[in-house]
Amino acid sequence: MARTVNATVYAIRRDAFVDVARRLIQTKGYERTSIQDVLDALDASRGAFYHYFDSKGALLEAVLDRMVDEAMARIAPVMDDPDIPAPEKLRLVFSGIAAYKADQRDLVLAILGVWLSDDNAVVRERLRRRQAAALAAILDRIVAQGISEGAFHVDTPDHVGAVLVALQQGAGETASRLYLGRRDGTVTFAEVVATLDAYRVAFERILGAQPGSLSFVDEATLHLWFDRTHITT
Numbered sequence: 001m002a003r004t005v006n007a008t009v010y011a012i013r014r015d016a017f018v019d020v021a022r023r024l025i026q027t028k029g030y031e032r033t034s035i036q037d038v039l040d041a042l043d044a045s046r047g048a049f050y051h052y053f054d055s056k057g058a059l060l061e062a063v064l065d066r067m068v069d070e071a072m073a074r075i076a077p078v079m080d081d082p083d084i085p086a087p088e089k090l091r092l093v094f095s096g097i098a099a100y101k102a103d104q105r106d107l108v109l110a111i112l113g114v115w116l117s118d119d120n121a122v123v124r125e126r127l128r129r130r131q132a133a134a135l136a137a138i139l140d141r142i143v144a145q146g147i148s149e150g151a152f153h154v155d156t157p158d159h160v161g162a163v164l165v166a167l168q169q170g171a172g173e174t175a176s177r178l179y180l181g182r183r184d185g186t187v188t189f190a191e192v193v194a195t196l197d198a199y200r201v202a203f204e205r206i207l208g209a210q211p212g213s214l215s216f217v218d219e220a221t222l223h224l225w226f227d228r229t230h231i232t233t
Contacts (some may be wrong), residue, residue, distance in 0.1 A: 014052045016042060018062045026107040030060060030114045061123045064111075065130065071100045072134050079138060086146030087213050090203075093138060094168070094216040102224055112176055128169055135168065136161040146207065153208030163206060171199040175225070182226050192226045 020041045024033040035049055035056055042048075053059045075096040078089055101108050114120060140161035146152030154160050178195060181187030196217060204214050 010052075013048075014062075017044075017049065017052055017059065018066055021059050022063050022066070022107065025060075025063065025110050027110075029110050035059075057120065057123050060111075060120070061126060064123070064127050067100075067104065067107075068127070068131055068134065071097050072138075074100045075138070079141065086142050086149055086151050087209065089145070090139075090142050091215050093142070095218070095221075098217055098221050102221060105224075112179065116173075116176060116180075131169065132162070132165045136165045139164045143207065146209075151209060151213070154206075160206065164203065167199060167202055167206070171196065174199075179225060189222075189226055193222065196222070 017038060020038050021033065024037055024041065028037070035046070038044075038059070039046060039049060053062065075093045078084060078092045078096060081089075084092065115124065138161075140157075143152060143154060143157055143160045143164075147154060147157055174195060178187055178192050182189070182192065200214055200216055201211075203209070203216075204211055207214075
């Protein structure tokens with residue numbers, strides 16, 4: 001008879017691996033964290049690890065999935081508030097995601113370099129698709145609300161959410177590369193501001209919003225990530 005796996009027990013044990021990996025990645029970095037480090041921290045066997053994950057990359061993917069879930073939970077109250085106008089709701093969604101990343105800054109920085117590596121292209125693409133699915137549904141709701149309020153003027157609203165997600169993900173990867181450029185001294189703070197502001201302008205044009213009506217990242221957040229006095233070398 002095949003062994004029955006209790007779904008709750010399975011999830012709890014799997015989460016324990018994710019919790020430990022997250023902590024080790026934040027303190028040691030992904031490249032310096034080994035599967036054996038995770039096993040030692042949990043006093044677990046290699047067989048137990050491979051029961052839940054088929055590779056170290058799969059464990060990284062699970063850590064990133066957890067971060068996506070937490071970020072989406074952070075912005076859920078905004079989406080559920082009917083009294084927030086669409087432009088403000090859009091700002092709060094993106095600033096909420098930015099605030100979550102700021103709260104997890106050490107972990108984000110520990111992952112950043114390896115995240116852009118070609119070795120993690122498969123993991124990166126899987127995460128992009130998962131993010132896109134979650135965020136497109138949110139943005140579709142905001143776009144529909146903005147149209148009904150007269151704040152947005154869109155000819156094909158059914159597809160705008162997906163377009164905005166692609167733009168947002170592009171902005172995220174651009175921001176990562178700008179961070180590395182700031183760290184290496186090849187990008188100025190003014191270049192960071194101008195580049196990221198171009199994405200805001202693109203959002204406004206796609207949505208048919210009033211110029212200057214949207215705002216996603218405040219100056220304090222930009223300085224937190226891109227002021228060289230705060231950048232990890």
